Amino acid sequence: MRIRIVDAFTDRPFAGNPAGVLLLDAFPDDNWLQSVALEVNHAETAFAHRLPAGGEADWALRWFTPVAEVNMCGHATLATAHVLHSTSAHTGPVRFATRSGVLIATPGDDGWITLDFPTAPLTPVALPEGVAEALGAEPLAAFYTGPDVGDLLIELADEKTVHALRPDHKALGAFSARGIIATARAENPELGYDFVSRCFFPNVGIDEDPVTGSAHTALAPHWSARLGRDDLTGLQASPRSGRVRTTLQGSRTLLTGRAVTTIEGELLV
Numbered sequence: 001m002r003i004r005i006v007d008a009f010t011d012r013p014f015a016g017n018p019a020g021v022l023l024l025d026a027f028p029d030d031n032w033l034q035s036v037a038l039e040v041n042h043a044e045t046a047f048a049h050r051l052p053a054g055g056e057a058d059w060a061l062r063w064f065t066p067v068a069e070v071n072m073c074g075h076a077t078l079a080t081a082h083v084l085h086s087t088s089a090h091t092g093p094v095r096f097a098t099r100s101g102v103l104i105a106t107p108g109d110d111g112w113i114t115l116d117f118p119t120a121p122l123t124p125v126a127l128p129e130g131v132a133e134a135l136g137a138e139p140l141a142a143f144y145t146g147p148d149v150g151d152l153l154i155e156l157a158d159e160k161t162v163h164a165l166r167p168d169h170k171a172l173g174a175f176s177a178r179g180i181i182a183t184a185r186a187e188n189p190e191l192g193y194d195f196v197s198r199c200f201f202p203n204v205g206i207d208e209d210p211v212t213g214s215a216h217t218a219l220a221p222h223w224s225a226r227l228g229r230d231d232l233t234g235l236q237a238s239p240r241s242g243r244v245r246t247t248l249q250g251s252r253t254l255l256t257g258r259a260v261t262t263i264e265g266e267l268l269v
Contacts, residue, residue: 005042005263006079009211009242011111013262016242017211019076020045021083022267027062030069036267037064043206046076048084048096057097058090067205070178072100072148074115074213074244074255081105081113082259100148112245115255119248120218121146122153134171135180137161145218150177151199153218159187159196163237173202181215183222186235193235193243195223211242217253220246 003022010016020040026049027033037045048061061080063073077096084090085107093106104116122143132138135154143153152175156162162184172180179201186193197219199212209215216234224230230248235241245256 001267003040003265003267004083004261005040006082006259006261008075008078008082008259009213009236009244009257010240010260011258013260015240016257016259017075017209017240018042018262019073019079021076021079022047023083023089024049027060033062033064034067034069036269038066041066043209044070044073044076046073046080048080051097057095057102059084059094059096061096061098061103063098065204065206069099070204071150072098072117072214072217074117074216075211077103077105077115078113078213078255078257078259081107081115083261085113086261111258112256113259115213117214117217117253117255118148119221119251119253120149120214122218122221125152128152128175130171131175131180134168134175135182136165136167137182143218143222144176145181145215147177149214149218151179151181151201151215151218152176153181153183153215153222155222156182156184159184162196162198165198167200169200169202169207172200176203178203179206181212181218183219185223185226192233194227194229194232195219196235196237198237208238210238210240211236211244213244213255213257216244216246216255220248220253224248
């Protein structure tokens with residue numbers, strides 16, 4: 001069967017967030033899916049198969065990190081949509097049946113793909129004791145992002161603080177189900193982005209995620225409320241880096257990005 005590595009939320013190879021993508025006839029045993037994800041060893045590997053015509057979704061989609069299945073993943077959804085359209089396995093908008101409900105990916109004429117995801121509910125919480133020490137910076141505020149995302153969103157003083165973070169990854173695992181989203185307002189919006197973030201997910205085997213679509217379902221309402229605009233662009237400042245366009249539409253958030261296939265081969269199992 002064909003397996004592909006796709007760099008998502010980027011328009012060039014070796015940037016953005018790499019995801020494995022396999023198109024299947026049906027989902028095999030969960031242990032096999034998890035073993036493949038561990039072999040691929042990227043933040044997520046996406047597995048999809050076509051559903052019968054006439055239903056609420058076109059394809060079933062699941063996402064696995066090297067150690068666990070996850071409820072939501074933006075970059076691997078973008079990567080899967082890119083594979084479906086670039087191989088002509090599907091044309092037009094594609095509806096994915098997932099753990100987070102039906103998610104729609106719509107291709108544009110210019111190569112951009114827009115994902116329609118649920119907006120994460122943000123609940124202000126008291127700063128947990130020890131989080132500043134684990135993160136390596138003093139937070140301004142903290143928010144719980146709800147069960148689907150499962151992160152603690154932490155706002156920091158400025159962009160340079162986000163860039164300079166060198167967290168204790170093991171210690172961060174104590175503060176939320178998946179991990180920590182650290183964010184700050186952009187210092188120079190003329191560079192083409194409105195806010196910056198970094199994401200640390202030690203509880204699912206990812207010390208730092210390169211570009212996290214699901215985190216932007218929480219970042220979008222957070223920064224839209226502060227900046228007074230529904231259309232924003234976020235820079236995820238990991239070493240690979242990537243940008244996510246966000247459009248807040250109430251209970252839904254649109255995430256727009258590009259993707260590039262970098263590896264295609266045969267899975268010999």
